[in-house]
Amino acid sequence: MDLQMSTFRPRSADPAEDPEAVAWLRAVSQGFHQDRLTDEALGRSLQGLLDDGFTLRAVHDHDIPAPADPRRPVATFSSTDGTINAGAGRMLPARLITDVTVRPSHRRRGLLRTMMSAELAEAKAAGLPVAALTVTEGGIYRRFGFGPATFEAKIEVATDSRFALHTPPDGGGQVVLVDAAVLEEHAGEIFRRYHAQTLGSVQRFSVIPTHVSGLWDWSSREENRRVRGAIFVAESGEPEGYVAWEARRDPDEFGKITVRDLVPLTPRAYLALWDFLGHVDLIDSVRWGSAPTEDPLRFALTEPDLYRVRGLDANVWLRMLDVPAALTARAWQSTGSCVLAVEDSLDLVGGRYRIKIADGDAEVTRTDDEADAAMDAAALGSICLGGVRPSVLAAAGLIRELRPSVAASLDQLFAATGPVWGITHF
Ligand SMILES: CC(C)(COP(=O)(O)OP(=O)(O)OC[C@H]1O[C@@H](n2cnc3c(N)ncnc32)[C@H](O)[C@@H]1OP(=O)(O)O)[C@@H](O)C(=O)NCCC(=O)NCCS
Structure with missing residues (x-):
């Protein structure tokens, strides 16, 4: 197999003018078991991708034997940037990820891992505080640091x-x-x-x-x-x-x-x-x-x-890319401080952070101080908007209390400013 990953932007809403994006769209519809795309469906899909500023990611297998079409990607992935409401009308910028498919003949060879790792590193470099996605299968994304944050x-x-x-x-x-x-x-x-x-x-x-x-x-x-x-x-x-x-x-x-x-x-x-x-x-x-x-x-x-x-x-799974940027973007309602140790297998946000909260705002800095609790990036993604209580994740074995009963005080500290609710699927 000669696998090569690339990213590109759709060029035109006319399917005849953008065969690369058309081949990518056909691969996505195949991956999600949808009907083969008509010209009208292709045109509308291309227009949507253009209007929303999507970047498309593809893996091609240049060694794939005939009669397979080597221009059709064997894996797809797409993203654009949007916002998540983080309370009190504050908007958290997010890299929104969708269209994740890998062809059955190429699955479980690490293509999703390759695409996701590249995407998250690029989103972090671009300054996005978090990445977000919604899932069809919940068992896949925790290993990449995503935690369920809204329900x-x-x-x-x-x-x-x-x-x-x-x-x-x-x-x-x-x-x-x-x-x-x-x-x-x-x-x-x-x-x-x-x-x-x-x-x-x-x-x-x-x-x-x-x-x-x-x-x-x-x-x-x-x-x-x-x-x-x-x-x-x-x-x-x-x-x-x-x-x-x-x-x-x-x-x-x-x-x-x-x-x-x-x-x-x-x-x-x-x-x-x-x-x-x-x-x-x-x-x-x-x-x-x-x-x-x-x-x-x-x-x-x-x-x-x-x-x-x-x-x-x-509903939405969140992945921390920049802990200070993500936590200072949200609205807070209590007062206090804590030190969290964050572990990250993808090495994007690992480290210790001091979080000081007062007057509705947080100040978040890296620190060498002893931590009150330890968790992975996915657990921090889950609690970051206040939609999941830290004590629940502690009881689930996903947050380790390093001081007795600290989860209860984290519950107060991270409490949301109101009900957390989302109705967007992507
Ligand atoms: C799900 C899908 C994208 C996985 O792609 P893939 O290239 O086979 O995945 P990778 O080989 O990169 O696997 C990465 C990791 O995810 C795990 N994984 C992959 N698919 C999984 C699944 N369906 N359930 C649980 N774990 C899964 C792998 O075991 C691997 O774990 P490890 O790295 O910790 O050992 C692919 O099977 C697919 O296209 N499915 C149909 C469309 C779909 O379901 N898209 C996702 C919608 S949420």
């Missing part, structure tokens, strides 16, 4: 005749049904405002409004005409949240709604959208995969048993 609940709410809220929407504002094009028009701006105010949120790529509205489904690579949408409009006329969903129903039976995207800007918009979903006729349950782990809906329902958690998934 989402998979819920099912029974919406039969028992569905009612303690405080039904009071008429201040209204949920209105909208066509896909109108939903697409508003989805980007509503999400932008959600991202600006929600701790744990990750910036979305430019294609998402088209995807959530169903005008172009990025999974099926065609229009999804099942998608319906509604917007909560405040008395002022301002959109304050939206929901997009698909309903499925067999004749003569009650059906189910699956929420595709639900983006509230205020608690009242959240409840109003749920009140709307709970009263759709011919439907007896609503499923959603991105509910907050501390969901107000559970308490708003007069019959809490209607609410069922079907699963709890990690």
Whole structure:
């Protein structure tokens, strides 16, 4: 095998003008078991990569025997830079990683490790404080220093005749049904405002409004005409949240709604959208995969048993690249200090750090002082936004207390300024 890794930028949204990027896209769709890409899908994908400033990484096998096409990469990887809301409206810059595939004939030879190591080193050199990804398989990324940092609940709410809220929407504002094009028009701006105010949120790529509205489904690579949408409009006329969903129903039976995207800007918009979903006729349950782990809906329902958690998934995994930059970027709420020893098998952030917190800010410096606790880079990635408590990781054997009961004081020190919740998948 003659393996060679390269990085490149897509050049054109016209598939005919960018065969290198087209071959890369075909490899990605193969890796994720998607349909072969049509010209329309290729054009839209290239446009999306261009709009979001993606860099593509590929490994080619120049020794691959005919009839295999040597221009088709045997491994793919892509990245761009975005932001993560780190509390109090502060934005943490992040290298966002996606499209990780390795061809079955070339797996388990270290190609992912080679691509990931190069990417993380380059992101660090470029000054990014963290890298982030969302996973299909949770067992892969801890070895590269990624820890799960935000979570989402998979819920099912029974919406039969028992569905009612303690405080039904009071008429201040209204949920209105909208066509896909109108939903697409508003989805980007509503999400932008959600991202600006929600701790744990990750910036979305430019294609998402088209995807959530169903005008172009990025999974099926065609229009999804099942998608319906509604917007909560405040008395002022301002959109304050939206929901997009698909309903499925067999004749003569009650059906189910699956929420595709639900983006509230205020608690009242959240409840109003749920009140709307709970009263759709011919439907007896609503499923959603991105509910907050501390969901107000559970308490708003007069019959809490209607609410069922079907699963709890990690959403965003974070990888420290620059500990002082990452921790000073977030918002803090307690006062105190600690010394953490960080171990890093990739040698990007290993060492001891003193973290002093006062007045909502942290001062983070390297130190030779004795550490209070030791952890690997992945554990620090998990606790860095406050979405995972250090004492939980200590109990899991992932943080070592070097002073008795220090995990409890770390819990206070690292406590988030609010609920940590993200609804971005990439
Ligand atoms: C997952 C995938 C990218 C791995 O690529 P790869 O080149 O075979 O991985 P590497 O040989 O570089 O392995 C790197 C390490 O990850 C481990 N690893 C790889 N795939 C793994 C998996 N699916 N589960 C658990 N560990 C895995 C390897 O054992 C190796 O561990 P080590 O270095 O500590 O010994 C590849 O199998 C693939 O393309 N799968 C389909 C698409 C996919 O799942 N993408 C990831 C979405 S999150």
